[in-house]
Amino acid sequence: MPAPDDTAEQIAALLDGLVRRQRRATKEGLDVTHGQLRMLRTLDHADRALRLSELANQLGIVPRSATSVVDDLEAARLVARSPDPNDRRATLVTLTPAGTELLTTIRRNRRDAMVTLIDRLSAAERSDLLRLLTRLSED
Template identity: 65%
Template sequence: MTAPDDAAEQIAGLLDRIVRRQRRASREGFGDSVTHGQFRVLRTLDNAEQTLRLSELAARLGIVPRSATSVVDDLESAGLVARQPDPHDRRATLVDLTPDGRQILATLRAKRRDVMVSQLSRLTEAEQQTLITLLQTLAED
C-alpha cells in the first residue's frame, strides 16, 4: 500500500508530465510565437463575456497589472489582441482578441485536444469516465 505522501507525490508528478505534454503540443507549429503565458491571456479573453479592462485581465490571471501590460504589448505587436479606450472611463484601456488571435487560439486548442484524444485512446470508455469523475472531484473548490 502506498503512503498518502507517496501517492500525492506520484500523482503530482504524473499530472505535471501530462501538462508538459499538453504545452508542447500547443507550441508545435508555432515555435516560440505564442508562449504559455500568452496562451493563458488569449484563453482568458476568449472566455470573458465582454471586453476586459487591462486591470481586470490581470486580476483574472492572478498577475500584477504591469506583467499583463507586457504580455498584451507582445500580443498586440503580433496582431493577436487589440486595445481600445474604455468608453466609460478615459483612464482605462480595454483589450480584446483580434480575428487572428481567435484563429491561433482555435488552432492551439485543437492541437491540445488532439494530444489528449491520443492519450485517452489508451483507456477504455469506462476508464475515461472514471478519470473524468475523479478529476472533477479534485478540481472542485
C-alpha cells in the same frame, strides 16, 4: 503497499508529467508563451473588451506586466487596443480575429493530444478516469 504520501507523490508526478506533455502538444508550432495564452483565454472568456487594469487583476499580475504582454500580443496582431469611451484615461483590450483563430487552433491541438493519450485506454478505463478526475476536482 506504498504509504499514502508516497502514492500522493507518485500521482502528483504523473499528473505534472501529463500536464507538461499536454502543454507542449497544445502549443506545438505556435509562437505563444504560457502568459500570453492565459491573457488570450481571459479575454476570450470575458466576451467583452477589458480595461488593462481589469485584465491585470483577473490574471493576478501587476498592470505593468499586463501592459508588456499586451504589447507583445498587439505586435503579433492577436489583440487590439482602443480608448475606453467611458474613461479617456483607460485603454480597452479585445481579441482580434487572429487571436480567436489561434485559440481555436490551441483548443483543437489540446483535444487531439488528449485523444492520443486516452486512446490507449478501453472505454471502461476512460469512463473510470473521467469519474475519478471529476471526483478529485470537486471542491
